[in-house]
Structure formats: structure tokens, C-alpha cells
Amino acid sequence: MDTQILSGKTVSSAVYDGLTSRINTLKTKGITPGLAVLLVGEDPASQVYVNSKTKKFSELDLFSETLRLPVETSEDDLISHIHILNSDKRFNGILVQLPLPKHIDSDKILNTISPEKDVDGFNPVNLGNLTAGKPTFIPCTPKGIMRILSHYDIDLSGKHVVVVGRSNIVGRPISILTSLKSPMANATVTICHSGTKDIFQFTRQADAVILALGYPEFLKGDHIKEGAVVIDVGINRLEDNSDKGYKLVGDGEETSLKEKASALTPVPGGVGPMTIAMLVENTVEAAERSL
Ligand code: NDP
Numbered sequence: 001m002d003t004q005i006l007s008g009k010t011v012s013s014a015v016y017d018g019l020t021s022r023i024n025t026l027k028t029k030g031i032t033p034g035l036a037v038l039l040v041g042e043d044p045a046s047q048v049y050v051n052s053k054t055k056k057f058s059e060l061d062l063f064s065e066t067l068r069l070p071v072e073t074s075e076d077d078l079i080s081h082i083h084i085l086n087s088d089k090r091f092n093g094i095l096v097q098l099p100l101p102k103h104i105d106s107d108k109i110l111n112t113i114s115p116e117k118d119v120d121g122f123n124p125v126n127l128g129n130l131t132a133g134k135p136t137f138i139p140c141t142p143k144g145i146m147r148i149l150s151h152y153d154i155d156l157s158g159k160h161v162v163v164v165g166r167s168n169i170v171g172r173p174i175s176i177l178t179s180l181k182s183p184m185a186n187a188t189v190t191i192c193h194s195g196t197k198d199i200f201q202f203t204r205q206a207d208a209v210i211l212a213l214g215y216p217e218f219l220k221g222d223h224i225k226e227g228a229v230v231i232d233v234g235i236n237r238l239e240d241n242s243d244k245g246y247k248l249v250g251d252g253e254e255t256s257l258k259e260k261a262s263a264l265t266p267v268p269g270g271v272g273p274m275t276i277a278m279l280v281e282n283t284v285e286a287a288e289r290s291l
Pocket of ligand 1: 169192195199213214235271
């Protein structure tokens, strides 16, 4: 099949172009959108994610600062840091890099971030607004998925969307976004997870499948219907014989999916670049709302 490749690189660069004039307007008013990042511990993947986020902020001449805290940081100490950042006017957005060490209750931490600075959209106030159909800050990855779909004019209205995964970061919010009565959404949505019996009976009925489970090459061409759209959020390392010793693959098996899917996000270069673009956009939005 002639599968359309939905490029997050293309869409994210359109997002950055669109943000330039908004950033310039803010700067003429004396505001440089600023992001505070809190990183607890030395998890290598988290370090990579944080570095790529702050690198983008500096490329765009935006302000960001990373507070690196030792792994033994207590929950109370982390909460104190967030309180200080909540009232620091240099920062329009605050991001706590997940996962946190096990002795820290992530929900309590996300609850401490001021909803006005919660550019990741994980605070219960923002998640509640999203669920009520009045989104304030939308979590970056699901927001990025919706942006890819609208960029490529893929309208989900009246379609059956199957989401695999129900995390608060991706699966749950994208299932809500796609089901909202709003342009390009308005879909009938099924959420599958580790408790679902025979996931593929659902994916085979779907007009669009959104994969967010973190299981390499889980979905194959045989598991979708002809012409389905596949959005692959997964980022997994598969060991191979290359110099790096691994390759990155999604939750879908690209080769067999391309035989049946009408459109597909690649891994890497699909949803990934959108997550950072939406973080920048949410931070710019937070700065605009602070005027
Ligand atoms: P989580 O581990 O938090 O959630 C995974 C979800 O998938 C859970 O709901 C889990 O079910 C479900 N699940 C796991 N294995 C299976 C299975 N075999 N069958 C059915 N359901 C299953 O992951 P995240 O949502 O944080 O991330 C998902 C993937 O997306 C990961 O690969 C991650 O790296 C990637 N990711 C990519 C981003 C990007 O920018 N591109 C951003 C964020 C994540 P249950 O609830 O029952 O445990």
C-alpha cells in the first residue's frame, strides 16, 4: 500500500515557525518564555530527554533552567523547590521529569505544581479540565498527536479509534482528546490495556490505532484493517549488530504495517519531535496568559 508517512519533523518545524511571531510579541513586552525543569536522580534516559528539551529552548532563544537534584532528595524538599518555582516570575512553566525515584509520590508532586505553570498538563486540575471538554494545558504527547493528524487533514470524526495503553501521560488523555466533540476529533474510542482480552480483535476493527504501550513491534500488519491510520507513540530499544548495539523501534512493526496502513507515524521522527514542540507551545501559551 502507498502509506503516507506522517512526519513529526515536518509538523514540529511548522509549529516552531508559527511560534516565532508569538515569541517576538512577548519579547517586545519584556517577557521571555521560561521553563524550569526539575530532574531528580541520574536516570540516563531522563537526562537525554531533559537535555533535548532545554536544547530546543536555547535554540529558540527562550529561557530554561534545570535543577538537578540527587536521587536521595526527599519528597518534602522537592515540594519546597516547586513552591519556590511557583512564585518565581522568570518561569512560566515548570516540568518535573518523570519517573521520580520510588520514595517520592509522583501524584503529590504533580499536584504541587501551580496549574497555571503546569505545561506538561499532568496536574489534576488540567487533566480534569481536559476530561470536562474544556482543555487548559493539554499533555504534550497527546496534543502533538492531534496536531499531526490535523496537519495531514486526517479527520477522526465518526471514526473508530482504538488506543492501546491507558497511562495518564499518553493513553488516557489521547483517548479523551479523540472522543471530544471538537473539530477533527469526535471519534468513537476504545481503550485497550493489559487487562484487555484479545486486543487484536479491537485493532482489526479500528479506523485508527494509537499505540502507547511500550512493547516493541507489538502491532503487525495482520492486526489492522486495510487503510487504517496508525499512530505509534512507542520508543523501544531493540538490540542489533550495529555499532550502537541497538535500534529504536516503535510499538508497531513498520514493514508489515506499511502493507496495509493508509498513514503511519515513523519511529523515530514521528510523535517524538512533537512532544518537545508542544512543550514549547504550552510554555509560550503560559507566558501569554501571564500578561
Ligand atoms: P506506561 O508504561 O506508563 O503505560 C503503558 C500502558 O500500556 C499501560 O496502560 C499498560 O497497561 C499498557 N500495556 C503495557 N503492555 C501491554 C500489553 N502487552 N498489552 C496491552 N497493554 C499493555 O507507558 P507510557 O504511556 O508512558 O509510554 C508508552 C510508550 O510510549 C513507551 O514506549 C514510551 O517510551 C513511549 N513514549 C513516547 C513519547 C514520545 O514523545 N514519543 C512520550 C511518552 C511515552 P496497564 O495500565 O494495565 O499497566
